[in-house]
Amino acid sequence: MKLYDLVLLLIVVVMSLFLRLWRLEYPPAMYFDEVYHVPAAMLLAHGDARTPFDPFATSYDGVNYMDWLHPPLAKYVQALSMQWFGFTPFGWRLPSVVFGTASLIVLYFWLLALGEHYLFARQKMPTRTLSTRIFALMAVFLFSLDGIFLTMSRIAMNDVVLLFFSLLSVLIFTLYLIRKNQFWLLPTGFCLGLAVATKWSAGWILLLLLLYELGRARSWKYVPLVFFSLLLLPIVVYVLSYSGAFHQGLSLAEWLRYQWLIVQSQLQNEAWHAYSSDPLTWPLNWRSVWLWTSSAEMSAANTANIYVLANPLLSIYALVALVMTLRVLLQQRLAQLPTQGLYFLLLLYLASFLPWILFSRNMFLHHYLLAVPFAMAMVSYWLVMIWQAQTLQKRRVALIFNLLFWACWLFVLFYPHWVGLPVPMEFANAVYFLLPSWR
16 A cells, blocks of 8 residues: 555545534434434443343333344444443434444455455556556545435444444455455454344345355365354354343343344334335435434525435446446356456445345335445446546546546535535525435
8 A cells, every 4th residue: 555545545534534523413413213223322321231122111211212123233332432422412423423434444445455356356567556546545435425325424323333344344255265264254254243233234245255155165174164154153243242131131032032023023014104215226316315304494595404315426327337347247257356356346236235125114225325335346446447448648537537526526515415504495406306206
């Protein structure tokens, strides 16, 4: 990693951190699903590790219900933050900022490894190194411009914590593939356990990596290690995440009953929600999620809202990159390292959101967050390939500058819509509600 790359990475990370910390205490009260997560985290912060995960403990303060549908890890992190920084919006939202920013760093180093040893492995040095550096930096920059990522990095929920541990597990697994050292499967499984202990949707990536390893196992002697590292170890970590509740009297039978209730809720909850959407529409950025509005700043002339909505231009980029990826994978042999890397990216992308179509419960655009960095990696890969295809340096610079500039410009344009800044009503209607489904 060269000093120039480090400086550029730090600029992206610091700017992302600033844009998440600025006005983090606003809204000044719990909003959207914070009303479920924060009360549970408050109980944990006050030493009650059992009540937050009891489906029958219906209320914390007579008003706010607690989130018992998700595992406890993210709520423990939020509880620790509140103990250190206060029982305030800043205190309970800060972990999302930290894990969101850290996700950019993990994504960068994972893409460096993937690009160097797979995607650009057939290129000669120093072209390979240059391509990898541009690829990783550009993907991180594009991901930092995404609206879903920004919004979920400023709210006290578990999605960004899930993102961090999922990316970390993929990074370690890629290092295992590169170094061919079976020891790396153990930290992979441990991080997958932390991801599942944050949110069950990490299980699809766990299943993907498990099946991938079983499919390439050359000997039955290797299978027990795979099952231990990528199945048994994550399960143990998941169970241990409830150790506080066990210590305070929760029995194994009660815990199993609670887990079954979670399963039933996930499979059978058919309650209607106005902002739910079909997972197949998420790549299209079709249906937004309205998180909050300011009654104090609402008027005939102005409005202030927080919406979950992807960067519209990045959604278009991602769809084009997906089509190009599918086209190439249908034409090339899997034996080639670049094809394997691209195939790995595609599988991670699909595993991060496509299984949601199997469920009938309410689903929302922010569930697409885990797939976004993999989509941006595909976009960045094809931008590098297009850049290399240009023979004239001026064309290269003009092409990349325009593609990145307009994505950045749309980020600035939509930033108020993602963080609740007041804007003129006419402007919001013309831009933020351009599509009826965005309202």
